[in-house]
Each structure stands twice: as structure tokens, then as C-alpha cells.
Amino acid sequence: MRSDSVGRSLRLGASAVAAAGLFVAGLAVPAHAAETDQLWINAPSELSLPSGTGGGEPQSRTLDIGIYHDNGNFTVTDGEVTVDVSGVAGVAEVTWPENCTPSGTTAVCHVPEVPVIGGDYSRQIHLTVRAADGAAGGAHGRITYAATAVGGPDGTLTTTPDDSDTMLTVASGPDLSLAEIAPVEHAAPGSTVRLPFGLTNNGNESAQGFTLKFMASHGIQKLTKYKRCTYTTSNDGEYAPMTFAACTFDRVLAPGDSFELPKPLKAVLAPYAMNERLDISVQPGGGAEDLESGDNYRVVGVSADNTADFAVTGDAVTGAAGETVTARLTFRNNGPAWLGNLGSGDPVAKVRLIVPAGTKVTGVPSGCAPHTLSGGYYPQETGAPRYDCSLPYWVLENTERSYDFSLRIDTVVPGTTGAVSIHPESGEFPCDPDTTNNTAALAIN
Numbered sequence: 001m002r003s004d005s006v007g008r009s010l011r012l013g014a015s016a017v018a019a020a021g022l023f024v025a026g027l028a029v030p031a032h033a034a035e036t037d038q039l040w041i042n043a044p045s046e047l048s049l050p051s052g053t054g055g056g057e058p059q060s061r062t063l064d065i066g067i068y069h070d071n072g073n074f075t076v077t078d079g080e081v082t083v084d085v086s087g088v089a090g091v092a093e094v095t096w097p098e099n100c101t102p103s104g105t106t107a108v109c110h111v112p113e114v115p116v117i118g119g120d121y122s123r124q125i126h127l128t129v130r131a132a133d134g135a136a137g138g139a140h141g142r143i144t145y146a147a148t149a150v151g152g153p154d155g156t157l158t159t160t161p162d163d164s165d166t167m168l169t170v171a172s173g174p175d176l177s178l179a180e181i182a183p184v185e186h187a188a189p190g191s192t193v194r195l196p197f198g199l200t201n202n203g204n205e206s207a208q209g210f211t212l213k214f215m216a217s218h219g220i221q222k223l224t225k226y227k228r229c230t231y232t233t234s235n236d237g238e239y240a241p242m243t244f245a246a247c248t249f250d251r252v253l254a255p256g257d258s259f260e261l262p263k264p265l266k267a268v269l270a271p272y273a274m275n276e277r278l279d280i281s282v283q284p285g286g287g288a289e290d291l292e293s294g295d296n297y298r299v300v301g302v303s304a305d306n307t308a309d310f311a312v313t314g315d316a317v318t319g320a321a322g323e324t325v326t327a328r329l330t331f332r333n334n335g336p337a338w339l340g341n342l343g344s345g346d347p348v349a350k351v352r353l354i355v356p357a358g359t360k361v362t363g364v365p366s367g368c369a370p371h372t373l374s375g376g377y378y379p380q381e382t383g384a385p386r387y388d389c390s391l392p393y394w395v396l397e398n399t400e401r402s403y404d405f406s407l408r409i410d411t412v413v414p415g416t417t418g419a420v421s422i423h424p425e426s427g428e429f430p431c432d433p434d435t436t437n438n439t440a441a442l443a444i445n
Contacts, residue, residue: 037071039114039157041081041145041164042123048171048291049092049131050204058131059204060095061292063166065109066123067147069157072116076151079111081125088132088141092168095128114149131170140169174253174284175203175291176210181280183301189219189273189336195265195300199282201253202292208252209285210259214245218338218396219273220302224266240340240394250285269304272397274337274431276302307433308397309334312351314420314440317407324362324408327442329353329420331391332400339431340394346425347390351403355385356418356444363406365389388423409444418442 043065052058065083069076085094086105096102100109109125131139144165149157179198187193201207216223218241225231229247253259269276278300284290311332317325331351333339339348354373355361362382364370370384371377378384389403420440432438 035071035073035153037069037074037076037152037157039067039069039076039079039147039149039152039159040117041147041159042066042068043145043164043166044294045165046167046169047129048169048173049129049135050175050291051131051135051137051170051172052133052204058133058135059202060128060130063127063129063143064123065125065127065145066121067111067149067159068115068117068121069149069152070117071152074151074153076114076149076157077112079114079124079147079149081109081111081145081147083107083109083125083127084144084146088143088168090132091135091139091141091170092129093132094143097126097128099125100127111149114151129168135170137170137172140167142167171291173203173205173291174201174207174255174288176200176207176253176282176284177202177292177295178280178282178298181298181300183303185301185303187269187273187302187304189269189271189304189306191304192266192268193302195267195278195302197261197265197280199253199259201255201257203290204255205288206252206254207284207288209248209250210253211283211285212245212247212249213279213281214243214247215279216243216245216267217276217278217340217342218242218394219270219276219304220267220278221270222266222268224261224263226262240342241396248285267302269302272306272336272338273302273304274306274308274339275342276304277342278302304337306337306431308337308339308395308429308431309434309437310349310422310429310432311434311437312420312422312440314418314442316443318445319409321409321412324406325444326363327405327407328402329389329405329440329442330400330402331422333395333397335397337431338395338397338399341425342394345393347393348395349391349422349424349429351389351391352419352421352423353387353389353403353405353442354419355387356407356413356416356442358411358413358416359407359409359418359444361387361405362408363404365403365405368403368405407444412445414445416444418444 050059084106100107111124147159229245232244235241281297313330315327319325368387368389371386
């Protein structure tokens with residue numbers, strides 16, 4: 001198995017979006033001493049090395065190592081990563097890449113430009129490792145790292161002690177690897193798309209059958225049907241609608257063998273398709289553990305050229321001083337596309353109310369948070385001048401959702417209005433063709 005360690009307080013993968021929010025990137029302001037910056041090492045925490053079988057040479061693996069820093073206000077250069085392989089003597093053999101200068105059991109690897117995490121970041125150092133000749137199954141040892149770079153508030157950055165290491169373990173078993181699949185872009189809603197598929201056993205033992213699983217988002221329809229697959233759908237209202245397929249194949253995949261599906265994997269994009277994804281995973285059968293789980297899962301992005309017209313409507317209510325009235329605000333997706341933040345899980349949008357003058361909110365619908373006018377913290381649920389109501393992380397092509405606010409009219413101000421609007425969680429709505437219906441009014445008397 002293989003998992004990633006990205007320092008002690010940042011993690012890649014599922015938390016890359018959250019990590020990107022921890023630094024300020026691209027601001028046109030000078031760095032100053034009050035700011036901080038930190039250098040991080042990014043390396044796998046574990047890596048299994050297949051032992052040689054049948055008198056053959058052990059298979060090689062690539063060990064990718066990277067460094068980055070977390071404050072975009074600073075330029076960081078001349079990164080040096082010291083890699084110490086003394087802990088894997090007799091366990092693994094290491095071949096150094098061109099950007100590493102070895103000396104005994106250590107090497108200094110050079111990274112001229114140290115990036116800020118996020119964007120196009122990728123690891124810069126690629127070691128080749130394999131099980132040492134004669135190493136027994138279960139033998140293990142650690143490769144350790146330390147790094148320095150030029151830059152930051154003090155002119156020099158260093159990683160924290162014991163920032164990162166990689167445990168290498170000699171093992172034997174199947175290693176099922178899904179080929180990377182390029183995203184499908186600019187497809188037409190209603191069209192049929194082909195999704196290339198490839199599976200290879202890179203391990204040193206046969207896979208005694210395997211299980212493939214597919215998970216398709218709402219806009220992906222009519223996945224190719226295979227006899228070995230069971231298909232189900234979910235639409236419970238709590239999560240975005242999905243289609244699932246679980247496929248069990250009893251074929252034995254010997255080391256080096258590849259597998260192709262009985263017929264090409266295709267899907268039809270629904271008329272409401274836009275930002276879709278297909279998740280594919282594989283596991284060896286017979287209870288075997290895969291040597292390298294990092295390539296047992298792929299996400300294929302499928303984007304269709306489509307739009308989703310978000311709209312909001314307000315209300316008009318009347319009442320005397322001291323009376324409490326109910327005002328209904330409504331969000332609607334006029335389609336034709338649905339939209340889901342399937343990666344981040346962030347709300348698709350939020351409906352905002354600026355409370356009309358002379359009134360006080362005394363009843364707040366579920367999912368709506370009080371704020372100051374500028375969006376700051378407000379200590380009480382009722383009586384705030386502004387409310388933001390978060391939508392779920394997905395809305396269907398015809399979703400309509402209403403929010404009922406209780407308003408007490410303290411002072412009768414004929415013709416007073418509050419502002420109703422809809423906003424993305426961040427940035428803009430790039431898929432909304434008509435922004436004129438993104439605002440409305442809440443009229444009182």
C-alpha cells in the first residue's frame with residue numbers, strides 16, 4: 001500500500017483545495033517581516049517493493065519526492081533536499097536521478113524553483129528503487145529527508161525536524177494498475193462519449209480475479225452494460241444522484257498481463273450534463289492486498305458545453321407596526337444543466353437577504369446564517385441585518401428551493417425594500433448565461 005505524507009500540517013489529495021486556502025497567492029503587496037512562510041516535503045509515507053520471483057530480477061518502482069512552500073508573497077529558489085538511504089541498506093537499492101548528487105548513503109537533490117502548493121505543482125525528484133537482491137519478504141527500512149531553500153521572510157527556509165520519511169517494505173503480490181484516462185472536454189449534451197480503459201498487473205504474483213467498480217455522476221447515462229456487472233442508482237435527496245456498477249471478473253491476471261473490457265466503455269451524456277465525472281476503482285480478488293493502491297483509482301472528468309440559469313425571486317408583504325409577517329425567498333435553477341461541486345463538496349451557491357429597514361428577522365429558516373452587512377460574524381441568530389442561505393453541493397436541472405423568513409415590522413416605512421441575491425461560494429457563475437435574474441427585492445408595504 002502507498003499513502004502520501006505532506007508535512008505534519010498540510011495534506012495533498014482530497015484536501016488540496018483546503019490547503020490552497022491557507023496561503024495568499026498572487027497579491028500585489030510587498031512581503032514584510034510579520035509574514036511567515038514554511039518549506040514542506042511531499043513524499044509517500046509507504047511504498048511496497050515487489051520481491052524477485054522465479055529467479056527473476058525484482059521490479060523497480062519510482063519514488064517521487066517534492067518540496068513546496070506555502071506563502072505566495074515570497075519567491076523561493078535554490079531548494080536542496082538531502083535524501084538519506086542508510087536506513088534501507090540490505091532492503092532496497094536506489095538509483096539516483098540527474099538532479100541528485102550522491103555521496104555515500106546520502107544525496108543532495110536540487111530544485112531550482114520551489115513552487116507554492118496548488119496549481120500545477122508536481123514532485124520534482126524521481127528516485128528509482130527496487131528490492132535488494134536476497135531481501136526477504138517483510139524486510140523494511142526508512143528513507144529520510146531534510147530540505148533547505150533560499151527565500152521567505154528570513155532569507156532561508158528549512159523543513160521541520162522529522163518532517164517526512166518513506167517506509168520501504170519488500171512484499172509479494174498482485175499490483176493492479178488502472179491506466180490514466182484523459183478528460184473528455186467540450187462534449188455536446190446528448191452525445192455519446194468513449195472512455196478509454198486499461199488495466200495491468202504490475203505485481204510479481206497473479207491476481208486471482210478482480211472487482212471493478214464504476215460510479216457515474218447524474219449527467220452520465222447509459223454506461224455500457226457488461227454481463228459481469230450489477231447496476232444500481234441512488235437518488236435519496238441527501239447526495240447527488242449517481243449510477244453505480246460493480247463488476248466481478250474471475251480471469252487470472254499474471255504479472256505483466258493486461259485486461260480489456262469485453263467491449264469499449266461508452267456513455268451517453270444527458271441533455272442536462274455539464275461538469276460530470278466517472279470514478280473507477282479496482283481490487284484484486286481472493287482477499288489479496290494490492291502492492292500499490294495509489295493507482296487502483298481513477299477519476300475521469302467529462303465536461304459538456306452547457307449552461308445553468310440560476311435565478312432568485314423575492315416577495316412583497318404588508319403589515320402594520322408590531323405585526324410579524326412571513327417573507328418567502330426562492331431559488332430556482334432554470335437549467336438546462338444541473339450543477340454539482342462533486343470534488344470540493346462546497347455549496348453550489350448561497351441566497352442572500354439584506355433585511356429591509358424598519359424590520360427585524362425573528363424566525364430564520366434552516367441553512368441560513370446571520371451576518372453583519374459586510375459578511376462578518378453576528379452573535380445572534382435573529383435580528384441580523386444580513387442572512388446567507390447555503391444551497392447543497394448540488395442542484396438538479398429543475399431544482400427549486402424556498403426560504404421562509406419571519407419579519408417583525410417595527411416601523412412602517414412605506415415602499416421599503418430589502419435586497420435578495422444569489423452568489424457563488426467563491427468567484428463567479430461561469431455557466432450562468434443570464435445574470436439579470438440573480439437579484440430581486442423583498443418589498444414591505
